[in-house]
Amino acid sequence: MNNDESCELAPYSLGLGTIAAALLILSSSGIIGCSDHRMGLADFLAHQAARAEQARLAQPKVAADIDRYIGPYKVGPGDVLSIAMTGADGAPLFPPVAARLDHDGRIDLPVTGKVAVADRDLSDVEDTILAAYVPGVYTSAACHVELLTWETTDVMVVGAVSLPGMVQLRRTERNMLFAIVGAGGASEQASGFVTLRRLRRPTEEVTLNLRDPMELQSALTLPPLERGDLVTVMAAEPNTIYVGGLVERPGQQAYPPGTSVTILQALAAAQGLDADVYPSEGTLIRKMPDGRDAHVKLDLAGIWNGADGNITLAAGDILWVPETAGTRIIDFLNRNIFLRGGFTITYNMFGADSFAGQGNTGGTLQDTFDPLGFLSQPTSLAGP
Numbered sequence: 001m002n003n004d005e006s007c008e009l010a011p012y013s014l015g016l017g018t019i020a021a022a023l024l025i026l027s028s029s030g031i032i033g034c035s036d037h038r039m040g041l042a043d044f045l046a047h048q049a050a051r052a053e054q055a056r057l058a059q060p061k062v063a064a065d066i067d068r069y070i071g072p073y074k075v076g077p078g079d080v081l082s083i084a085m086t087g088a089d090g091a092p093l094f095p096p097v098a099a100r101l102d103h104d105g106r107i108d109l110p111v112t113g114k115v116a117v118a119d120r121d122l123s124d125v126e127d128t129i130l131a132a133y134v135p136g137v138y139t140s141a142a143c144h145v146e147l148l149t150w151e152t153t154d155v156m157v158v159g160a161v162s163l164p165g166m167v168q169l170r171r172t173e174r175n176m177l178f179a180i181v182g183a184g185g186a187s188e189q190a191s192g193f194v195t196l197r198r199l200r201r202p203t204e205e206v207t208l209n210l211r212d213p214m215e216l217q218s219a220l221t222l223p224p225l226e227r228g229d230l231v232t233v234m235a236a237e238p239n240t241i242y243v244g245g246l247v248e249r250p251g252q253q254a255y256p257p258g259t260s261v262t263i264l265q266a267l268a269a270a271q272g273l274d275a276d277v278y279p280s281e282g283t284l285i286r287k288m289p290d291g292r293d294a295h296v297k298l299d300l301a302g303i304w305n306g307a308d309g310n311i312t313l314a315a316g317d318i319l320w321v322p323e324t325a326g327t328r329i330i331d332f333l334n335r336n337i338f339l340r341g342g343f344t345i346t347y348n349m350f351g352a353d354s355f356a357g358q359g360n361t362g363g364t365l366q367d368t369f370d371p372l373g374f375l376s377q378p379t380s381l382a383g384p
Contacts, residue, residue: 038283038297041308047294072121076171077101078151081117083109083129084144093133093141098148111137122147155225157183159233160190174224176210179231191236191257194219199228207234212289241266241313245282245321246274262310263303266319273300276334277327284311285318 039047075081080100085093099107105118112132117125126143134141152168162184169178176194180186192211198204206222208215225231236257244250248271255261261269263282273279282298300321302308313319323331 036297038295040297041299041311044284044294044296045309045311051289072123073147073150073170074119074121074172075101075105075125075147076118076151077103077105079171080148080150081107081125082146082148083107085129085133085138086142086144087138088140093138153225153227155179155227155229155231157231157233160187160235161185161233162187169225174226175222176208176219176225176231179225180233183231183233186233189235189257191234193234195232195234196222196225197230197232198226199230200226237315239315241315242318243267243270243320244318246277246279246323246327247321248272248274260312262312263298263300263319264310266313267300267321273321274327277323277330279321279324279327281322281324283318283320283322284313285320286314287316 078101080098082096082098084096087093094110097110099109101107101118104116106114106116109115109129109132115128115132117128120128122145125145129143129145130141133143150170152170153174154166154168155174156165157167157179158164161180164183167179167182169182173182176196180194192209193207194210195205195207208219210216210219239255239257239259239261241253241255241261242251243253243266247267250270253261253266253269263284267273280299280301282300284294284296284298286294286296288294299308303310
């Protein structure tokens with residue numbers, strides 16, 4: 001070997017053994033490999049399906065709760081009733097009377113005295129009054145009851161509703177649903193999330209998604225609203241998805257509320273994957289209802305060819321294309337391995353800068369900056 005040859009240490013001949021050794025170095029140095037704490041896509045979808053089934057099974061109970069809360073008004077203490085009694089011939093048995101329910105839920109009637117009618121709708125109140133008069137006082141009679149006045153609770157409803165402002169709620173209507181209905185109902189901008197702030201107990205603030213059957217049931221079972229409580233109906237935010245990692249254009253993607261975006265659509269909006277390192281897997285990070293982040297492993301190649309589901313992303317999802325052992329190896333090879341004419345494979349283990357500082361006088365500028373000879377001018381084009 002002559003002196004010139006001995007100075008050309010920057011490019012080493014690369015054989016299979018050298019590649020294996022390089023990969024062994026990468027592996028032993030911790031560049032390759034780490035424990036994977038992510039759940040599989042199939043497990044994630046099974047978890048989502050189980051939650052949907054749980055919500056479906058809860059629907060009958062939720063429906064029963066709704067019927068109970070938004071059914072006919074039931075009288076209570078402080079309400080004033082108008083009561084009229086007529087005989088078989090239609091003649092009044094006594095002049096119509098106005099009776100207020102006392103703190104025990106009873107009204108004071110002529111002849112019969114105290115009668116408990118609390119927590120009954122008007123039809124049941126009529127039956128209760130008739131039972132007190134017939135047949136003990138009258139052989140037959142008819143009863144008609146009307147609700148004259150009722151005690152109300154004033155609450156404030158703001159946000160994405162048609163008529164924001166003060167809403168008066170009757171005794172059995174003191175929940176989120178009646179408050180929103182009293183404000184004209186939710187507007188088209190409503191997200192479904194509602195926040196309740198208690199005036200007297202500000203630490204009891206709660207936010208619920210009324211589009212979720214289970215959370216709707218929770219809203220119905222909250223303690224009754226009190227005077228001065230604040231109900232805020234949240235407007236839907238843009239459907240914002242965050243895409244990062246080994247993509248050409250990482251960043252957040254904002255879509256109009258209600259827009260559905262799949263994994264492949266989000267990657268396409270990020271101008272695709274980093275073509276230099278050929279990533280084949282991703283991570284979906286989603287905030288779950290219990291506040292925890294679910295990390296889901298995605299087979300991007302499988303999603304692309306249809307083997308795995310191209311699922312719809314949710315607002316706030318993070319779609320990350322991480323570095324893996326495969327991408328690190330390809331990146332290492334891209335930065336250190338060169339192909340010369342005639343398919344000779346060489347690589348620079350330590351980088352051109354390190355050799356430049358070691359007195360490498362045997363090479364040329366072409367060897368350093370143009371190993372493939374692309375910048376050399378053809379002889380036929382050279383000047384005289």
